[in-house]
Amino acid sequence: MHDIEATAADIIDAALKLHMGLGPGLLESVYETILAAKLVERGHSVVQQCPIDIEYDGLVFQxxxxxxxxxxxQVLVEVKSIERLNPVHGKQVLTYLRLLKQPLGLLINFGGATLKEGLRRIVNNYEPLAPSRLRVNQ
Structure with missing residues (x-):
């Protein structure tokens, strides 16, 4: 099993290189497709468009x-290509993390001038090593 922090760092590195190479403003699907391929090239196991079920009180919505x-x-990546991230985007990732019982999510917005302004770490019952300024839900 891969170290979760090393995986997250590799994802961020690949995303930075992708943003520098293509620049901002393309469709999300372009960034998602290329990022997934680059992560596979780096030796990671990648699943795109992974279905998430809702299960509650005997009800299942597949x-x-x-x-x-x-x-x-172990690391969920939500790709955006919008002018500015909103709080609802962080809630979207946290919802996915909770439903999948995953510890760490990265919200990556390729729409801004720099990737740094569009990068958020969202955690779900996980004590990360990341600086608190990058966390959405402390």
Whole structure:
């Protein structure tokens, strides 16, 4: 099993290189497809458009949502290409993390001038090593 922090760092590195190479403003699907391929090239296991079920009190709603990318079965990546992230985007990732019982998500917005302004780490019952300024839900 891959180290979760090393996986997250590799995802961020690949995303930075992708943003520098293509620049901002393309469709999300372009960034998602290329990022997934680059992560596979780096030796990661990648699932795109992973279905997410909702289960509650005996009710099951299959494929209610889809996660853009899940890397090594442990880091969820939600790709955006918009002018500015909103709080609802962080809630979207946290919802996916809770439903999948995953510890760490990366919300990556390729729409801004720099990737740094569009990068958020979202955690779900996980004590990350990341600086608190990058966390959405402390």
């Amino acid at each position: 494929a209610a949502f889809r996660a853009d990318i899940i890397v090594n079965g």
